[in-house]
Amino acid sequence: MPIKFLYSLFCLLTGVLSAMSSRAAGPGVINLLPSDYRAANKNWAVAEDDAGTLYAGNDKGLLEFDGLQWRLYELPRASIVRSVAPLSHDVIFTGGFEEFGRWDRDASGALRYTSLVPAQRNPRFSDSDFWKIYITPQGVLFQSFHGIYLYDYERVRRLTGEMNMLFLLRAGDEFWVQEMGGPLYRMRQESFERLPDSERFSTTTVRVLLPGPHEGEWIVGTGTDGLWRYDGERFTPWSPALSERLRRDELNCGIRTSRGTYLFGTLFGGLYEAGADGRLLAVLSTENRLLNNSVMALAEDAQQNVWAALDRGLSLLLFCEGVDYHTYNKWAAGSLYDACRWQGKLLLATNQGVFAVDESRLATGVDPSDFRPVAGLSGQAWSFDLLDGRLYVSHNTGVTELRPDFSLVRRSDMGGYGLRRVKLGEKSRTYYASYYKLRLLDDDGTMHEVDGLDESVYRIEADYMRNLWLEHPSKGVYRCRMSDDGRRIEERTLYGGGAGDGLPYKLHLLRVGGRVALMGDDRFFRYNEYTDCIEADTVLDAAFRTVEDIRRVIPYADEWFWVITGSGVWKLRYDGRRSAELTPCAGIPVDNMIYGYEQVARLDDSTCLFCGDNGFELVSSQAVEIPPPPIPPxxxxxxxxxxxxxxxxxxxxxxxxxxxxxxxxxxxxxxxxxxxxxxxxxxxxxxxxxxxxxxxxxxxxxxxxxxxxxxxxxxxxxxxxxxxxxxxxxxxxxxxxxxxTGWAYAGYVLLLAFTFYCLWLLVMRFYRRRYLRRLRLQEIVALRRANRELTRQIETRDAEIVAQSSTLIGRNEIILRLRDMVNEFQQKQGNRTTAPLWQKVNAYVSSKLDTESDWTLFLIKFEQKHSSYFRIMKERFPDLTTSDLRLSACLKMNLCTKEIASLMSLSVRAVENGRYRLRKKLGLTSAQNLNEFLLHIDSQESGPEDDEK
The missing domain is CATH 2.60.40.10 (Immunoglobulins)
Incomplete structure (x- = not known):
């Protein structure tokens, strides 16, 4: 909600007021512009629910205000809302153009709309606006100019009758309605009964029906024919003077307030308030406080304040017992600093001059134009002081005496704030707080300068110790000792104002309980004449411990004071010693008062005038009420x-x-x-x-x-x-x-058990792997050891084979050499005598050249090392003969051709031919080496058993 509205409302209304008086005080008015509530200008209806939430029918839709913020709810097709009726805080009924329905509050606090328009519309439904909604025990009535519809909270039906009607008006438990251009009818059980003597209204429109001042009476308000009283039999004119004004301004709406007064809204003249006897009490219009003169609807809230729906905006009328508001939209007199009564007139001292108005006009309301300036006193006027029957005006140009005939006598040309008569010892003197120096006013009207202080003085007080206290407009307070003639300051002491005494810089001067007190920074101080120092006033500090932003404390009676704060007004009762009691006051605004110059003028023993920027408030100090305590939200x-x-x-x-x-x-x-x-x-x-x-x-x-x-x-x-x-x-x-949850914790237990189980498995797997790794390492060590042993054995066997082969080859070479030598010798000698010896030697040599035996020995050693060689060769090359296998074995042992020939008892040529045949059977190309092929064939084709061996 707009801050401007909240702040204004904050200062004007502080509680629910319920008192009744014979003459109603003028209400305070808060005006709301469309920019405040963020919707269209025109408002057609206004109502409040049981929770204090306000609703207004606006050209843009339904407005809701909960005391903090405004909300706008639009109807389908952006229809105008012309009528509003809350059933409760959760159910609101509205009517508009060819539309009526209900709003239901959802869990989010927002309103949701449901149309109640029947699916099968009556032909007369078209082009209808629903102007009135009433909630009855039978249901909800929606009225347009062409018919009345009843919603019983289950279905909607149209009441019988084809009469073109104006406005449906409630009269207690029954309803009245006027036929267009015809008489009034009473609606009873869905039937219409003509009211006798109502034909007189055929030429006007009946718009208001209110309870009369006596039981059984009704006040009938017409648009252009004034007010009438109905006593159950006939209609008689009521309050002719008021009727004339309402006839001129065209009456449009009205209510009877809980205060016992009547409020009538017009289309052209604003609002009229009348008493139960029809006497005019107040007029509110754009000339004084109202925002707009066209009043479309009125509604009283739970605080007995009245909301007005206007052609442009909304206005809230605040009625507070004991407070008569005189603030104006077109106030031209300026900011008000003081007031007094003088010669039957109310005088106002403003920054534009002195203005006067007849007091008698205040009873029925005055317009801003009724305040007339007093000639010769234009400009800033500060205060009035009535001394010995003479009225003095402290003005920006000096002090002027205002005579009973309103003639002026100048007493000083130095501007100042006011006069103060004080008693110093046995003699009373009148001092003038001027812009420059303190001044003394003699009984003959002569003004004298007081020496000893060349500064401005704003306020003056004196104590029983013959101390004169002077408040500076902008800093601290001086305590002065005066000369016997009162024209010279002989001694002075500054308190505050940067004097280094620990007191606030700005101090205000006041007199409470017959003693001088100081106030600054929401604290109170007093002068202790025995110690000659300033000390805290514990009684006042305790009374004000929860009050902030204290601006002024102004006396209005013995032991009674007005306390002006930044948020409200209090009444203080203080005896100056031990007892201080604060009482909050309802309905007195403070935002209208001039900051730093707040003033309350005491007009008489019971009436005080609170000065403001655009008017004033007349407050009865006895009648002003205590606001009720807050209720739970x-x-x-x-x-x-x-x-x-x-x-x-x-x-x-x-x-x-x-x-x-x-x-x-x-x-x-x-x-x-x-x-x-x-x-x-x-x-x-x-x-x-x-x-x-x-x-x-x-x-x-x-x-x-x-x-x-x-x-x-x-x-x-x-x-x-x-x-x-x-x-x-x-x-x-x-x-x-x-x-x-419990299930989750059970799952956590199972998961934890499973986790521990998995960890256990992982640990066991780890230790198993480590055990297996150790076994493998042991096996590897054993295998390496066995491998080394096998390698050693193989190397030994290789050596044995080589040695054996070399031995056999060497032996065979020796034997063959001997045989060749013997054969060569025998051939050369040809001696028959040696033939037997040759034969024996040759037989013996032949016996020793047993190739099969030599080969068997070679094969035993060869197969010890290459156990699967011959098997592999036979499997891969089945065409190999025994000679081929033997030759390949010799070649695998890397024996040369000559050694092979010696071992196999073959010639070198035979060995070469055998190598050729072997290459051919093995399918080797010319680029392949036979020996290398045979060296690798055993290792390439060996199986697991061979590898292990």
Whole structure:
């Protein structure tokens, strides 16, 4: 809601007032522009529900105001809302052009619309506006110019009758309606009965029907024919003077207030307030306080204040017992600094001069133009002082005496703030607080300068110790000792104003309980004549311990004071010693007062005038009331949201359990009295915090990521006087998250057991692998050891084979050489005598050249090393003969051709031919080496058993 409206409302209305008086005081008026409520200019209807929420029918839709902010709800097709009737805070009925229906409040606090227009429309339904809505025990009545519809909360039906009618008006338990251009009818049980003597209204329109001043009487208001009284039999004119004015301005609406007065709204002249006897009490229009002169509807709220729906904007009329408001839209007199009564007139001292108005005019209301300037006193006027029957005006140009005939006598040419008569010892003297120096006014009217202080003086007081106290306009306070003739300051002491005494720089001077006191920075001080120092006034400080922004303390009676603060007005009763009692005052505005120059003028023993920027308030010090204490606020909605942006709204009428995945909550709340100004809220969440939050006016409270548990949200409302209501409470539960439920813990136990089992398996696997690795290492070591042993054996066998082969080859070579030598010898000698010896030697040599035996020995050694060689060769090359295998074995042993020939008892040529045949059978090309092929064939084709061996 706009800050401007809240602040104005804050200063004008502080509670519910219920007193009644014979003469109603003028109301205060708060005007709301379309920019304040953010909708169209024209408002057609206004009403309040049971929770204090305001609704207005606007050209753009339905306006809602909960005391903190405005909301606009649009109808289908952006239809105008011409009538509003709340059934409760949760159900609102509205009517518009060819449309009527109900609004239901959802869990979020927003209103949702449901049209009640029948599917089968009556032909007369077209082009109809629904102007009136009434809630009855039988249901809800919706009235247009062409018919009345009844909604019984289940279905809608049109009441019988084809009469073209004007406005349906309530008369107690029954309804009246006027036929267009015809008489009035009484509607009873859905039938229409003509009222006798009502044909007189055929030429006008009946727009208002209100209870009369006596039982059984009704006041009938017409648009152009004034007011009439109906006593059950006939109609008689009522309040002719008022009727004449209403006839001129065209009456449009009206209500009877709970204060016993009547308010009539017109189309051209604003508002008229009348008493029960028809006497005009006040007129509100654009000439004084009203925003607009076209009043479309009126409604009284629970605080007995009145809302006015206007052709342009809204106005709130504030009625406070004991407070008569005189603030004006077109105030031209300027800012008001003082006032007094003089010769039957009320005089006002303003920054534009001195203005006067007849006091008698205040009883029935005055316009700004009624305040006339006093000639010769234009410009800044500060105060009035009535001394010895003479009225002095302290002005920017000096002091002027205003005679009873309003002639002027100049007493000083030095401008100043005011005169003050004080008693110093046995003699009374009158001093003048001027812009430059203190001045003394003699009894003959002569003004003298007082020496000893060349500074400006704003206020003057004196104590019983013959001290004269002088307040500077901008800094501290001087305590002065005066000469016997009072024209010279002999001694002075500055308190505050940077004097280094620890006191506030700016001090205000006041007199309480017959003693001088000082005030600054919301603290009070007094002068102790025994110690000659300034000390704290503990009694006043204790009384004001909860009050902030204290601006002025102004006496108006013995021991009674007005206390002006930044938020409101208090009454203080202080005896100057031990007792100080503060009482808040309802309905006195402070935002209208001039900051730094707040002033309350005492007109008589019971009436005070509060000065303001655009007018004043007349306050009865005895009648002004204490505002009632605040009541607990209304909890509107609860929203729970999660981290992913999902949210849910909850019904506050039932117990709420919030899932943990939506554990961020937002509460929205509003005051129950609607438009009560200056209200503040504080909240806390028990179960999470014990301290209250800082006060604010946001209307919302947020708590993010609440842990599981039970909570109670508490919110209290406080007024401008620091009083707090009982908190509104709402308990709720944030459920345990799924990962903290019993099933989850059971799953955690199973998961933990499974984890331990898996860890156990992993550990066992680790130790098994380590054991197997150790076994493998042991096997590898054993195999390496066996391999080394086998290698050694192979090398030994290779050596043996080589040695054996070499031995056999060497032996055979020797034997063959001997045989060749013997054969050569025998051939050369040819001696028969040696033939037997040759034969024996040759036989012996032949016997020793047993190739099969030699080969067998060679084969035994060869197969010890190459056990699978011959098998592999036979499998791969089945065409090989025994000679081929033997030759390949010799070649595998890397024997040369000559050695092979010797071992196999073959010639070298035969060996070469054998090598050729072997290459051919092995399928080797010319590029392949036979020896290398044979060396690798055993290792390439050996199996696992051979490898192990």
């Amino acid at each position: 209304l909890l509107e909605s609860l929203r729970a949201s999660g981290r992913r942006g999902d949210e849910a709204w909850y019904d506050l009428s039932a117990a709420v359990e919030i899932p943990h995945q939506r554990n961020s909550v937002t509460f929205r709340y509003a005051p129950r009295r609607g438009a009560v100004p200056g209200l503040r809220f504080r909240h806390r969440l028990t179960g999470m915090e014990s301290a209250w939050s800082e006060s604010d006016r946001t209307g919302t409270a947020d708590y993010a990521r609440l842990p599981q548990g039970r909570y109670t949200f508490e919110v209290a409302v406080g007024d401008v006087f620091g009083r707090w209501s009982e908190p509104a409470r709402f308990p709720f539960v944030v459920l345990t998250p799924w990962y903290a």
